[in-house]
Amino acid sequence: MTTEPAEGATSTPAADGDVxxxxxxxxxxxxxxxxxxxxxxxxxxxVLALLGDNGAGKSTLLKILCGFQxxxxxxxxxxxxxxxxxxxxxxxxxxxxxxxxxxxxINQLSVYHNMFLNRERVRWPxxxxxxxxxxxxxxxxxxxxxxSSVDVEVARLSGxxxxxxxxxRSVYSEAKILLLDEPLAAMGVKEAAIILDLVRDLKEQGExxxxxxxxxxxxxxxxxxxxxxxxxxxxxxxxxxxxTSVVELTDMVVAEYRRALDERHRSxxxxx
Amino acid sequence: MSETAEQRADIGVPxxxxxxxQGGGLWALTKRGGxxxxxxxxxTIFVVMVVLLIYFGFASSTFFSKSNITNLLSGYAAPxxxxxxxxxxxxxxGEIDLSVGFVFLFAPFLMHFLIDFYGVPVIPAILISLLLxxxxxWVNGFLTVTVxxxxxxxxxxxxxxxxxxxxxxxxxxxxxxxxxxxxxxxxLGSQNGGYVWSAIIWALALVAFFHxxxxxxxxxxxxxxxxxxxxxxxxxxxxxxxxxxxxxxxCGLMGAIVGLMTAFYDNTIDPSAGQYTPMFYAVTAxxxxxxxxxxxxGTIIGALLGAIVLATLQDGLSILGISANPLNIxxxxxxxxxxxxxxxxxRLRAAGRA
Numbered sequence: 001m002t003t004e005p006a007e008g009a010t011s012t013p014a015a016d017g018d019v020x021x022x023x024x025x026x027x028x029x030x031x032x033x034x035x036x037x038x039x040x041x042x043x044x045x046x047v048l049a050l051l052g053d054n055g056a057g058k059s060t061l062l063k064i065l066c067g068f069q070x071x072x073x074x075x076x077x078x079x080x081x082x083x084x085x086x087x088x089x090x091x092x093x094x095x096x097x098x099x100x101x102x103x104x105x106i107n108q109l110s111v112y113h114n115m116f117l118n119r120e121r122v123r124w125p126x127x128x129x130x131x132x133x134x135x136x137x138x139x140x141x142x143x144x145x146x147x148s149s150v151d152v153e154v155a156r157l158s159g160x161x162x163x164x165x166x167x168x169r170s171v172y173s174e175a176k177i178l179l180l181d182e183p184l185a186a187m188g189v190k191e192a193a194i195i196l197d198l199v200r201d202l203k204e205q206g207e208x209x210x211x212x213x214x215x216x217x218x219x220x221x222x223x224x225x226x227x228x229x230x231x232x233x234x235x236x237x238x239x240x241x242x243x244t245s246v247v248e249l250t251d252m253v254v255a256e257y258r259r260a261l262d263e264r265h266r267s268x269x270x271x272x
Numbered sequence: 273m274s275e276t277a278e279q280r281a282d283i284g285v286p287x288x289x290x291x292x293x294q295g296g297g298l299w300a301l302t303k304r305g306g307x308x309x310x311x312x313x314x315x316t317i318f319v320v321m322v323v324l325l326i327y328f329g330f331a332s333s334t335f336f337s338k339s340n341i342t343n344l345l346s347g348y349a350a351p352x353x354x355x356x357x358x359x360x361x362x363x364x365x366g367e368i369d370l371s372v373g374f375v376f377l378f379a380p381f382l383m384h385f386l387i388d389f390y391g392v393p394v395i396p397a398i399l400i401s402l403l404l405x406x407x408x409x410w411v412n413g414f415l416t417v418t419v420x421x422x423x424x425x426x427x428x429x430x431x432x433x434x435x436x437x438x439x440x441x442x443x444x445x446x447x448x449x450x451x452x453x454x455x456x457x458x459x460l461g462s463q464n465g466g467y468v469w470s471a472i473i474w475a476l477a478l479v480a481f482f483h484x485x486x487x488x489x490x491x492x493x494x495x496x497x498x499x500x501x502x503x504x505x506x507x508x509x510x511x512x513x514x515x516x517x518x519x520x521x522x523c524g525l526m527g528a529i530v531g532l533m534t535a536f537y538d539n540t541i542d543p544s545a546g547q548y549t550p551m552f553y554a555v556t557a558x559x560x561x562x563x564x565x566x567x568x569x570g571t572i573i574g575a576l577l578g579a580i581v582l583a584t585l586q587d588g589l590s591i592l593g594i595s596a597n598p599l600n601i602x603x604x605x606x607x608x609x610x611x612x613x614x615x616x617x618x619r620l621r622a623a624g625r626a
Contacts, residue, residue, distance in 0.1 A: 089509040104504035108568040
């Protein structure tokens with residue numbers, strides 16, 4: 001089952017300055033092929049929107065990029081050097097950090113403990129809460145995240161605030177490549193604005209490269225530099241955000257759906 | 273506890289509205305103090321404890337005598353307190369240990385076998401018996417974390433095995449505490465002289481130590497993280513297995529400590545000691561002290577207060593000459609009332625006022 005690149009799909013060339021290149025990555029789970037042949041690149045300071053319908057392979061790709069699971073084939077090239085990501089910790093050491101849909105925040109812990117989770121400041125053997133509280137506060141102010149106190153349990157925060165803290169945490173960990181998994185899912189306009197502003201700020205600073213995984217095209221197009229569309233385990237579309245539109249992207253997804261439907265009809269009539 | 277009180281108060285105050293309006297005078301101060309107090313997870317159980325102590329103090333002239341207080345604290349409370357430390361850590365990380373009462377049962381027998389049958393010197397024999405608890409904890413961790421059996425089942429199984437091992441090896445007969453162990457044993461628990469305080473002193477020392485571990489170290493923070501959001505903790509790179517193994521091992525160690533302590537305190541090694549009752553008391557103490565069975569929340573100070581409440585009821589009713597038979601009705605009601613109160617208080621806390 002291969003999907004031919006759709007007509008009109010263009011491709012932006014990979015450059016030497018890319019912080020991340022993904023070459024021919026595939027992944028199967030038993031009989032299911034999640035990723036057939038992924039090729040992708042990301043420049044320094046770039047915001048790449050990775051779009052695709054449910055089940056297209058977005059989450060699988062994300063899990064491979066953050067070291068959660070290895071690909072079956074293919075290479076990941078980081079700053080010109082091939083790397084094998086052994087674990088989430090290893091990927092994080094190399095500067096790749098994912099912000100998950102479920103956020104990996106611990107509801108029962110305070111904002112500052114969450115921001116330093118597994119990277120706690122310690123005056124052995126005791127946690128240096130004062131330093132963590134101060135640094136967390138300062139960092140959130142620097143990032144423009146408004147929060148009256150870093151002592152509140154994150155359970156008390158709104159969806160947008162939680163997402164902002166998760167992003168801030170990754171940035172603070174000196175991540176160079178941020179993977180945001182559905183950062184705007186189930187979020188109100190006001191809430192989403194917190195995140196979009198945060199991404200814009202990071203883009204202006206230009207230190208961090210970001211891959212945003214989403215299926216809400218409109219809002220993501222606003223903040224991204226470039227769009228990749230993933231369909232049936234392949235990147236089928238690669239364009240500058242300014243050169244595409246929500247309509248074009250929607251058409252692409254609908255066209256794929258029609259094609260799949262036709263194929264099913266054809267095989268059904270062939271069998272009958 | 274004043275430092276934690278202040279810190280929790282910070283968390284409890286709704287921050288969105290800015291600093292609360294400061295009214296002058298003593299009344300405002302009392303009100304603020306009261307508000308801070310009630311937001312403590314341990315507040316409810318603390319009030320219950322004080323009320324019970326006052327009640328029994330008035331009801332019986334001998335309640336506050338030295339012999340009764342040491343009996344209450346060292347005899348009744350200390351074992352529950354120490355076991356509840358292990359259970360709190362496990363419950364917070366999302367697990368439970370039903371086998372700890374059988375470590376309690378087997379550990380002193382092991383010490384007795386080693387000293388009297390194998391000629392092992394006292395100190396190594398005590399250390400090996402304590403190590404037994406750690407090993408049982410490791411096995412519980414292995415079966416639960418690595419093999420993937422729910423801890424309720426794992427520890428049910430290991431508990432039965434330890435029970436059977438104890439009855440088989442001891443032929444279900446009590447044994448004497450080895451004479452050579454007495455000189456060291458009195459520091460672990462004794463009913464004689466000044467050493468009568470040793471059990472409760474150990475219990476309080478362990479509470480202090482593990483309270484700090486839970487609230488002030490990475491281990492404690494990661495324990496809360498693992499129980500609060502298992503997947504999230506894993507994604508953050510926390511070694512979930514290490515935390516759970518460790519807490520099972522701590523819990524097992526607590527069981528062995530209590531086993532030896534009780535043997536020295538009662539001056540006999542009893543094949544009907546330990547088992548399920550003290551384990552359930554420990555879980556009860558944890559729960560009425562504010563530990564959630566769902567993981568992620570709980571305090572060791574709360575369990576300490578919960579254990580003292582249970583011990584006070586046991587001791588107080590017996591000193592009043594009331595039959596111990598209705599005791600379990602009271603305990604059961606206490607668990608239910610505590611849980612309902614905690615759920616309601618948590619809601620109030622979430623709303624920002626209590």
